[in-house]
Amino acid sequence: MEQNQDIGDSSLQNSEVQQTQANRDAVSFQNSQANQVTINNIILRMFSNPQPPQVNWEWGQRLLKEKQLPDIRQRLTDTLGKQRIAMSVSYAEQLSWVSRSLQINGQDYGTIDANKLLIEIFERDDINGKLLILGAPGAGKTTALLGLAEQLVWGALQNPKTVIPVLFELSTWRDDNQSIEQWLIEQLYELHGGKPKYKIYEGWLEQRVLLPLLDGLDELGLERQKKCTIKLNEFARHYPHVVVCCRIKEFEAVNLKLNNLRGAVCLQPLSDLQIQDYLHSLNSSKLWSVIEGNPNLINLLNPTSENEPGLLRVPLFIKLVVDVYDPQQPISNKADLLEKYIDRQLSRDTREQERRQNKEGGKWAYKTVEDEPAWQQTRSTLSWIAKRLQDNNTVELLIEQMQPTWIESQHLRRRYRLIGGLIFGLIFGLIVGLIVGLIVGLIFGLIVGLIVGLIFGLIEGLIEEQGQEEIFLVEAFQISISRVARREFLVDLIIGLIGGLIVGLIFGLIIGLIFGLIFGLIFGLNFGLIFGLIFGLNLGLIGGLIFRLKEELKVRSQPNQGIWNSLQSMLWTTALSYPLGVIGIMAVLVARRVAEKHDWLDLPGILLRNSPQYFFPGLFVALFFGFWLGGGAACVQHFCLRLVLWQSGAIPWNLAQFLNYCVERRLLLRVGGRYRFLHRELLDHFANSGTAHLR
Template identity: 35%
Template sequence: MPDDPLLRLLLGAVVAAVLGWLLNQLPSLPQVPGRTFSVLRLAFELVILGVSLSWLANPPESSSEKTKALVEALGILCLVFFTIDASQLVNILRRNAGPSSEPDRGGTAGISPKQEYRILKILQEEVKKEVKGRLSGSLHNKVHLALCMKAQPKQVDSPLARGIKIGMQPHYPATPRTNVIEVFEHPEVAGKLLILGAPGAGKTTMLLDLAKQLLARNEEDFEQPIPVLLDLSSWQKDEQSIFDWVVAQLNLRHRVRADVGQRWLREQKLLPLLDGLDELASERQAKCVEAINAWLQSDERPGRVVVCSRLKEYESHEASLNLNGAICLLPLEQSQIKEYLLRVTGPELWQSIASDPALLDLAQTPLFLSIITLAHQEISLPEWHQLASSQERQRYLFDAYIRRMLERTIKSQEYTEHKKPTSEKTRYWLIWLAQRLKAGNQTEFLIEKMQPTWLQERSQKRAYQIGCVLIGGLVGVPIGVLIGVLRSGLMFGLKSGLTSGLTFGLMFGLMFVPGVGLGPRQMDEISVVETLSWSWKKAWSGLCRIPIPELRIGLLSGLLSGLLGSLLVDPKFGAMLVLMLALLFRLRLGLRGGLSGLEVERKATPNQGIRRSACNAVCGALIVGLMFSLIIGMVGGLISGLVVEPIVALRFMLTTGLVIGLIIGLLQYGGITCIQHFTLRLVLWQSGNIPWNYARFLNYATERLLLQRVGGSYRFTHDLLREHFAQMPERS
């Protein structure tokens, strides 16, 4: 520590001024969750760092080497936390700094034509697998039914439709036996089509059939656009354009990078097939129609697009889509119903249906005809005749279908006969899942997409928060033991190394993870890290860039740490801290630019995202830990060797770099994701909301024809079935 009282007073004043400036910046930071917590953590860590450095500069004569090692570990820990928390504060500034001032260069930098072709082929195979899986699991396709249609040109607002309103007739074919692709490709429709129908009429099945035929043409001629299935129920922001929403959905569902998705849409390499307009809230449907029309009239308008909606909901608002053609699916004719039932069950069921007008009326809908066929053993005609309304009859049929699917004898690939869940548990778990999907306006479910917002009770949320801390502490122990053995064990013995390592690990878990697991932003979202790739070009760009938020925080951190080190230890030691922090910030910028995810990633198995995140966390920790250790150890050691003993400086820098690298790599590339996901699953399992092996149960529900599985995603066999489960009482 400097001996001159005047110099000590001057340095203290500067440190106080910088600390005051930091706290005064709090009101000017964006009003976002976590800003106060981040600034207070920085101040607290600086105080602890200062106390540790002061103690190490003049340790009591009675202090042992073990005590010195523990205090030194505490100082390193605070320095690590300060670096990471400063980076988090940078991220808060960057996320809320508004649109980037850099010009939009367009294009898809970094992707060659060969890479683009490969990514498009992956997307093509992914969509093909989705279409095949959903068609094979559709109740409509257990026995093929030819869906009938008729033209409804008045449902769309186009030049052709305006002509039809004064007496003209559409020239595009839409007879009961017409194939949908004939209508879609007719010159007067030109690939802009609206599909309407009653609930369960087969709109989604027709859309999937159209996608299947379009995929076949894309395989023959790769210049043809690839159809992509998207659900409009996820459009929840009025200010978000449909173009931006499609780009976001491509990234969410297929991992297509935003700039790549934008260019593909502009170049019409993709053909959006938009389902579920009617699943939006009634007041939002008209807004969505207006947003689609704005997209159709913009410079980014699609060449071809298809929209699906229920007829009644579409007609409930005045706005009409600016598409070229519209078709409406017709109820099944009695001859079709009779032919279907005679092929599947024989004459007895047909005779029962034909003699009951209410049952025959519902059988005209393909969905309910399939349900009646599969669950007719559970239908009691005396109970049926007591039902007064159509809604009661529909609920009765769904209940009969669920009972039949749960009680029928199957050879399960997931459970043995004595291990399978009871019908009551299966029903409850599906009710809970349907309610969560409905609350989140979702139709598709992936295990890795479960979020903390699914926790309904306050006790569950508190258990999740505490669980993140405790599990984070357990994760920190192996890192702490490794560092303790490397640092203290080699000098003071294995026992001392293990002691300091355990202390370091528990401090890591109980001090750092609460900032991540309990932060308001992290509480709301779990983001998976599925793939890692390295780009030297992007890494160099990250090292060379000097963004304003990083510059502000970097200069502040270096100045404050340097002044603190100069005040408490030595001016040369303060200069060493400035250089080391500057090197850390540069390395982190280069790492963030160079190590990133791939553009498209397949979801082949359930919970694939979490398993990949765990693997990437380990790989990221090893890569970043070694990188930071070597670079900081060599460069920082050489610089620090001018201030303190070279061996001590090298050991300090090597272990400090390894600690920072391991923690950044582990947490930034999937570690926090795994901690949050495991804790969330544990809380939900303990509450009885889900089984322990969720993928196994979901596969079992698929065997029971209650869910469909495509790769690693699940959905109910029909949206009406999902709605029925969501309305069922949890305990019956």
């Protein structure tokens, strides 16, 4: 074992050890009592300080149990297979990329014990919870991080009120001036929900109980990676625990140290013995003899001209070779290997064979092989998705988070705005027409309302408003009856009533002036102000209710769940708004009678006799609030977006079915309602392979 130490420079070069127990990091450790004890002891040693009561530990435990641990284990299973077979890897310490003294109390920490879990390296006195994980593309960095995350999350669940480890994707750091603290808080709210007014996540950071596990630093691009590295150094200077994962080539290119991390490990290329052991575990030992006897394959064991590891010494690619190797089709480079893997997974023979071998009788995305999308359509759609993910600096796809900015061409964006504008104009015109119809006659009111609505929708659709197209979901209701919740509900209700009153009076004054031109100024103002007063109070009441009740649900168990939740929220909002909608229609009738100088004593009888006139229109008023406050608008926008993308040939109409098919083909991975490519290398390959012409 070679070591070259320079204590004065705080560096240790090429201290390489065989981490023959690396399987223990990626493979479930629960069957090992010794590993469980080790993890529990580490959690208690590192995080057992008395924790302040203001930390919301209940929310943290729910997040770990319901989201983090299931997601981590699903991703490990998808990466390693149901048996979670991992290959042993070698770690080399790369302390030149971090900054710390190598000796503490005279002890040398230059070597890694081959029998240690990664969490034990993370705990070492000299590293003390500040670790950098490096490696070549496909070397297993993310798998190592997931293995460490599984150990930390499991230990945190076994030992409540100690630490809250959470995975983050640094590719979503989009604001160069944003601190890591602000970004973490933003991501926690965006990914896991909660109300910002309670400052749950701010408390986690202030009390140092959040343990950020940061993947994907290399996905930012060199310039932004450099800026992010500076921000990470600022964060790690005062924060006690953090793990960062990055490709070594991109990290070296930036030429900036993470000075405030204390340890760095780099996953090394596989040795001949490690490759043979892995092939043996898959009953593919003969493939090694084939490699040794094939000059082409031997060449793939050697480093590339860019000093990258040989293709067959990278775990991801040796796995793919096991799947696709054919003596009649030699493999010459990475792109060639990925192409052969894609072709194999999409070939009809492979698809039919897998259906025959499906002894468990699982449900397929498409009923028959004939129903499955064509080879070219699959490639084209995956290329389009990969490009959109790259453009948005993300590695995960949620169908409901697709935005109009994903539409590439100007004429398609105009088509999207026009369709959306006409639909919204039609809905708005129908509702306004019914209300106006109570005053001037139903037929005339509907004609006027629809004409005005369609003109408004046409104008709205033709005018491009930058930054105004984002689709905002309203996903669920969360009703609380605690004393604090009741007090906050009352405050929101009062604010809503006051705001509604002001808006209603202004709106009523405008309506009154318009009607005054037709029926006389006195009648118009009386009608407008009374209508505005009653309708505005109802608007405020509904707004106060919805503002207090709506709360985004962040657990994604099904594809496109956010849109279905928004549709459900629209129905709830409509139901809650209906009684108030009826009252609003009654306000029109009352305002009209008062403006006509009817006796107030006659109003109860008039309202009773005319009840059929406001029960049905009240439904449309309720639908109006359901669309604009309850999530209906998001559903319409999403429908228009999907329609335009489908018409252009970018995606199939049933996108969830297509994505599930790609999961079956092992091109994508799925966790709940989230999809990601099998590996970042595959995402990059699809993104660079071009897309079909869009109509």
